[in-house]
Amino acid sequence: MAATDVDVFSNEEKRNLSLGGHVGFDSLPDQLVSKSVTQGFCFNILCVGETGIGKSTLMNTLFNTMFENEEASHYQNGVYLRPRTYDLQESNVHLKLTIVDTVGFGDQINKEDSYKPIVDYIDTQFENYLQEELKIKRSLFNYHDTRIHICLYFIAPTGHSLKSLDLVTMKKLDSKVNIIPIIAKADTISKSELHKFKIKIMSELVSNGVQIYQFPTDDETVSEINASMNAHLPFAVVGSVEEVKVGNKTVRARQYPWGVVQVENESHCDFVKLREMLIRVNMEDLREQTHARHYELYRRCKLEEMGFKDTDPDSQPFSLQETYEAKRKEFLGDLQRKEEEMRQMFVNKVKETEAELKEKERELHDKFEQLKRMHQEEKRKVEEKRRDLEEEMNAFNRKKVAAETLSLSQPLKKDKDKKKSVRTENQSGVSASSSKVMMAKANVEPLNCQSWWQAIQCCTCLVHSAAWKPGGTF
Amino acid sequence: MVAGESGMGKSTLVNSLFLTDLYKDRKLLNAEERINQTVEIIKHTVDIEEKGVKLKLTIVDTPGFGDAVNNNECWKPITDYIDQQFEQYFRDESGLNRKNIQDNRVHCCLYFIPPFGHGLRPVDVEFMKALHEKVNIIPLIAKADCLTPNEIKKLKDRIRDEIEKFGIKVYQFPECDSDEDEEFKQLDKELKECTPFAVIGSNTVVEARGQRVRGRLYPWGIVEVENQSHCDFVKLRNMLIRSHMHDLKDVTCDVHYENYRAQCIQEMTSKLAQDNRMESPIPILPLSTPDVETEKLIKMKDEELKRMQEMLNKMQQQMHDKEQ
Numbered sequence: 001m002a003a004t005d006v007d008v009f010s011n012e013e014k015r016n017l018s019l020g021g022h023v024g025f026d027s028l029p030d031q032l033v034s035k036s037v038t039q040g041f042c043f044n045i046l047c048v049g050e051t052g053i054g055k056s057t058l059m060n061t062l063f064n065t066m067f068e069n070e071e072a073s074h075y076q077n078g079v080y081l082r083p084r085t086y087d088l089q090e091s092n093v094h095l096k097l098t099i100v101d102t103v104g105f106g107d108q109i110n111k112e113d114s115y116k117p118i119v120d121y122i123d124t125q126f127e128n129y130l131q132e133e134l135k136i137k138r139s140l141f142n143y144h145d146t147r148i149h150i151c152l153y154f155i156a157p158t159g160h161s162l163k164s165l166d167l168v169t170m171k172k173l174d175s176k177v178n179i180i181p182i183i184a185k186a187d188t189i190s191k192s193e194l195h196k197f198k199i200k201i202m203s204e205l206v207s208n209g210v211q212i213y214q215f216p217t218d219d220e221t222v223s224e225i226n227a228s229m230n231a232h233l234p235f236a237v238v239g240s241v242e243e244v245k246v247g248n249k250t251v252r253a254r255q256y257p258w259g260v261v262q263v264e265n266e267s268h269c270d271f272v273k274l275r276e277m278l279i280r281v282n283m284e285d286l287r288e289q290t291h292a293r294h295y296e297l298y299r300r301c302k303l304e305e306m307g308f309k310d311t312d313p314d315s316q317p318f319s320l321q322e323t324y325e326a327k328r329k330e331f332l333g334d335l336q337r338k339e340e341e342m343r344q345m346f347v348n349k350v351k352e353t354e355a356e357l358k359e360k361e362r363e364l365h366d367k368f369e370q371l372k373r374m375h376q377e378e379k380r381k382v383e384e385k386r387r388d389l390e391e392e393m394n395a396f397n398r399k400k401v402a403a404e405t406l407s408l409s410q411p412l413k414k415d416k417d418k419k420k421s422v423r424t425e426n427q428s429g430v431s432a433s434s435s436k437v438m439m440a441k442a443n444v445e446p447l448n449c450q451s452w453w454q455a456i457q458c459c460t461c462l463v464h465s466a467a468w469k470p471g472g473t474f
Numbered sequence: 475m476v477a478g479e480s481g482m483g484k485s486t487l488v489n490s491l492f493l494t495d496l497y498k499d500r501k502l503l504n505a506e507e508r509i510n511q512t513v514e515i516i517k518h519t520v521d522i523e524e525k526g527v528k529l530k531l532t533i534v535d536t537p538g539f540g541d542a543v544n545n546n547e548c549w550k551p552i553t554d555y556i557d558q559q560f561e562q563y564f565r566d567e568s569g570l571n572r573k574n575i576q577d578n579r580v581h582c583c584l585y586f587i588p589p590f591g592h593g594l595r596p597v598d599v600e601f602m603k604a605l606h607e608k609v610n611i612i613p614l615i616a617k618a619d620c621l622t623p624n625e626i627k628k629l630k631d632r633i634r635d636e637i638e639k640f641g642i643k644v645y646q647f648p649e650c651d652s653d654e655d656e657e658f659k660q661l662d663k664e665l666k667e668c669t670p671f672a673v674i675g676s677n678t679v680v681e682a683r684g685q686r687v688r689g690r691l692y693p694w695g696i697v698e699v700e701n702q703s704h705c706d707f708v709k710l711r712n713m714l715i716r717s718h719m720h721d722l723k724d725v726t727c728d729v730h731y732e733n734y735r736a737q738c739i740q741e742m743t744s745k746l747a748q749d750n751r752m753e754s755p756i757p758i759l760p761l762s763t764p765d766v767e768t769e770k771l772i773k774m775k776d777e778e779l780k781r782m783q784e785m786l787n788k789m790q791q792q793m794h795d796k797e798q
Contacts, residue, residue, distance in 0.1 A: 052591035074595045109597050110544045156590055157620070158481020164509040164543050185590060188620035190690050254622055257703050259695020267693050 040094035042145050043283060044125075046081075046177065047099065048118060048169065049154025050106035053184045057239035058152075059099055061252065061263060062275055063088065066241065067099065076104030079117045083146075098146060106165055115169040122148055122176045126298040147295060149286045150213070150278070151177045154184040155234065159193050161200045170210045175297065178213035178289055180278070181205070186236035186269050187254060187261045194236055201234055215277060216285050229277050235270035238263055475534040475609070477552065477601070478586025480541050482616040487584075487675035488533055490688065490699060491711055494520060513538040513551045534580060540597055549601045556580050556608045560734040581726045582645070582714070583609045586616040587670065593632040594640075602642045608730055610645035610722050612714075613637070618672035618705050619690065619697045626672050633670055644669075647713075648721055665713060671706035674699055 047055040051072050060066055067086060083100040100121070105114055125147045132143050151173060155166060173179055181201065183189070189197060205212060212233070215226035240263050244253040253262040263271050278286075306327070476484040516535045521528065536552055559579045566575045583605060587598055602611055613633065618626060637644060647666055674697055680689045682696040689698040699707050714722075 050590060051595075054590075071592050074591060074593060107595055109548075109600060110546050112544050114543075156481070156588070157617075158479075160481045163480075164541060168509060168543055185620045187692070187694075188589075188617050190692055256619075256622055256695065256697075257701075258697050259692065261692075261694050 037093055040096060042096045042098075043287070044098040044100065044146060044148050044150075046102075046118070046122075046148045046151040047154065048102050048105060048151060048173075049184060050156060051104065053154045053156060054239050055101060055152075055154055055184075057241065058154075058182075058184070058237060060241050061239040061271070062278070063097070072101075072103045074107045076107060078108065079104045079114050081117060081121045096144070100148065111165050114165065115172045118169070119172055119176065122173070123298070126176075126295055127302075129295065130299055130302060147290055148177050149283075149290045151179045153179055153181045155181055155201065157183055157185050157188050157197070157236075159189055159197055161197075162204050167204065167208060167210070170205070170212075171208060174211045176294055178286055178294070179210075180213050180274075181234040182274065183234050183236040185238070187238050187256075189236065198232075198234060198236070213286070213289070215282055222281055225281065226277075229273060232270060232273055235274045237271045237274055238269040239271070475536070475552075475556075475580045475583040476586070477536045477539055477583060478616065479539065479588060480537070482586040482588060483673075483675050484535070484584075484586055484616075486677060487586075487614075487616075487673060487707075489677045490675040490707065491714070492520070492522065492531065494522070509543050512542070513548050515551060515555045532578070539601075545597055548597075549604045552601075553604055553608060556605070557734070560608075560731060561738075563731065564735055564738060579726055579731060580609050581719075582722045583611050585611055585613045587613055587633065589615050589617050589621050589629065589672075593629070594636045599636070599640050599642070602637075602644070603640065606643040607733060610725055610730070611642070612645050613670040614710070615670055615672040617674065619674050621672070630668075630670060630672070645722070645725070647718065665709060668706055668709055671710045673707050673710055674705040675707070 045059070047059065049055050051074050056067070065088070067084065080103055081100050082103050083098055085096060085098045088095045088097055102118060105118075108114065129143070129145065129147055132138055132140060153166070153170060153173075155162065170179060170181070183194075183197065183201075186194065215222075215230050217223040217227050217230075238254065238261055240252050240254045240261075242252065242254070243250045244255050244260055244262075246253065246260055246262060251262050251264060253260045262268050266272055476488060478484055514537055516537060518533045518535065520531050520533075522531055523529070534555070539548055539552070542548065556579075563575065563577065563579055566572070585598070585602060587594065602613070605611060615621075615626070615629060615633070621629065647662065674690065676688050676690050676697075676699045678688065678690070679686050680691045680696055681687075682689060682698060687698050687700060689696050698704050702708055
């Protein structure tokens with residue numbers, strides 16, 4: 001059929017008709033019941049409260065069985081959640097019960113982050129369900145729903161008011177899960193104190209805008225009882241798994257030296273009310289609320305975050321596919337842009353470092369040149385000095401020589417005189433001496449001297465070294 | 475001094491102990507206001523008299539302890555207060571006119587442990603560790619009417635073990651002399667085995683078994699405060715007021731105050747030594763400043779090392795010779 005035809009049909013009014021005979025579709029609820037029974041039910045409870053306040057005991061009492069639980073220690077570093085799943089059966093109805101315990105809640109010295117693990121856990125369960133819903137091939141039919149249907153918040157029976165931690169935590173949880181506050185260990189508060197305590201708690205919750213779960217009053221069958229129960233919130237409960245003999249019955253109770261507190265006695269505590277409300281009357285409503293209100297809220301926020309909208313600015317309904325495509329393109333475009341940016345940055349950085357390196361190189365080079373020049377300067381200076389020194393040495397040497405020659409020439413002059421006197425003295429034997437002299441002279445090289453004085457001066461050294469031969473007769 | 479979280483019954487217990495009403499016009503805070511609350515110190519002083527004996531009683535209350543969401547160091551105002559009292563006494567003692575010294579030191583601290591848990595919580599441990607060297611701590615289990623006798627016993631054992639494990643020095647009852655009579659010794663033994671006391675407080679009078687007693691009225695029975703099988707209130711009262719009051723004062727004077735005093739003087743001299751860079755002028759103190767000490771130690775160790783080295787060398791030499 002064409003799309004236009006369907007539109008035409010839906011505009012027709014629905015008409016009420018009366019049946020002529022028994023058709024049989026009044027068995028629809030029965031079919032539903034049998035179907036649900038075969039499918040089984042699923043219920044998830046979250047217990048939030050300080051260590052040792054009686055969460056495990058209350059669970060044991062509520063479901064009349066012993067879930068295996070060890071005592072938790074007070075010295076955990078942080079809060080962590082411990083979910084346990086059990087399969088229970090009553091008549092032919094199967095119940096998959098998950099109890100989530102908060103371990104370490106309220107034990108730390110700094111409790112500012114205590115609520116975070118709880119909120120994260122709840123969100124994770126919603127997220128898992130959302131993922132399952134958005135899958136292409138999904139099986140919601142068989143899906144094990146782990147979303148928390150109810151949170152039982154255990155309040156310590158101080159008798160004054162809520163603790164600051166309680167207030168902060170409940171405020172964070174009230175938009176995510178159905179909260180029912182209960183007063184734990186209520187056998188420590190007397191009746192009058194209890195009344196005042198309850199009023200105080202409710203007024204504090206109201207004045208701080210905490211939305212706790214209100215039992216529904218729109219269905220006539222249960223509206224009356226629910227309305228009256230609403231007035232009894234928060235329930236003051238006592239839990240016990242021990243059996244005590246009272247009168248001629250054995251009931252679950254706590255035995256004290258001064259009396260016996262019976263768990264199922266309405267005048268002792270509100271346990272029976274809690275059980276009625278939680279399990280017998282409103283379990284289904286709790287599941288509904290979780291799905292219809294809390295989960296839808298989460299889903300809406302999450303999808304809006306991702307950018308989906310129900311309607312266009314032009315009020316045309318969007319199709320999911322188109323939105324997907326648009327988102328994808330946007331995302332890819334973003335990625336590319338980021339890549340470009342990063343590349344640019346990288347290139348810029350490289351350039352910068354290169355420039356720096358070049359600068360440094362130049363500087364080094366300059367320094368080297370400078371040092372070299374200095375070195376050469378120094379060398380030159382040293383050379384000069386050396387030359388000066390050499391000159392001085394030469395000058396000194398010459399002077400020395402001059403001085404020596406001067407000193408030698410003086411004694412030779414005396415020699416000459418001596419020789420003359422020898423000649424004159426030894427005229428007779430002069431021939432010998434003169435021959436000696438002659439001999440000495442003969443050894444002398446011919447000189448180009450004008451006068452005999454000059455000749456003598458020039459050959460002073462040579463005469464010194466001449467050997468005097470005994471001049472004999474020629 | 476009474477310390478513990480809000481709603482533990484501290485005020486009720488104090489009223490029951492001294493049969494007065496100290497907290498007539500008290501204003502309790504809402505949860506919202508308590509998110510960031512700091513600890514205050516409030517003193518109530520009363521003069522009570524019984525058969526001619528006068529007692530000046532001061533109750534130091536600590537509202538706000540453990541109430542905020544972030545309780546880091548929430549015991550600091552309390553330790554500061556105790557130190558202040560010690561300091562004031564120290565100053566008075568060293569002063570010239572010592573006739574009228576007012577003793578404001580805290581003689582005893584009643585710490586209320588909540589009965590809802592499985593033992594001590596981290597904040598309890600930290601608090602007691604911060605205070606156990608400054609004041610006599612007496613731990614109590616508050617609101618004991620939520621525990622059956624079995625549970626009380628388990629919890630007491632648990633707490634005693636944890637106190638030992640963490641090394642917390644709570645107030646110990648003094649050993650009784652061997653020449654006391656048997657009955658007294660028996661009582662004393664019972665007292666010691668009963669710590670920490672599990673108490674219930676009440677100032678309202680109810681009718682039980684034909685008598686008018688102080689107690690709490692429940693639909694399932696009446697808890698009598700002064701009934702020994704119901705709670706340890708009577709033991710606590712006897713211990714605190716009738717038999718051990720003087721001992722508490724003595725321990726405070728002899729142990730905690732002296733510790734404080736020694737510490738104070740040591741700090742003063744070490745500061746002096748550091749300022750003047752010379753040896754401590756007060757020769758009485760055997761302890762030198764930590765720096766000088768460590769230096770000495772280092773020197774000693776060096777010498778030892780040297781000696782060892784020499785010995786080693788000698789031995790090696792000997793071995794070498796022997797081989798050859």
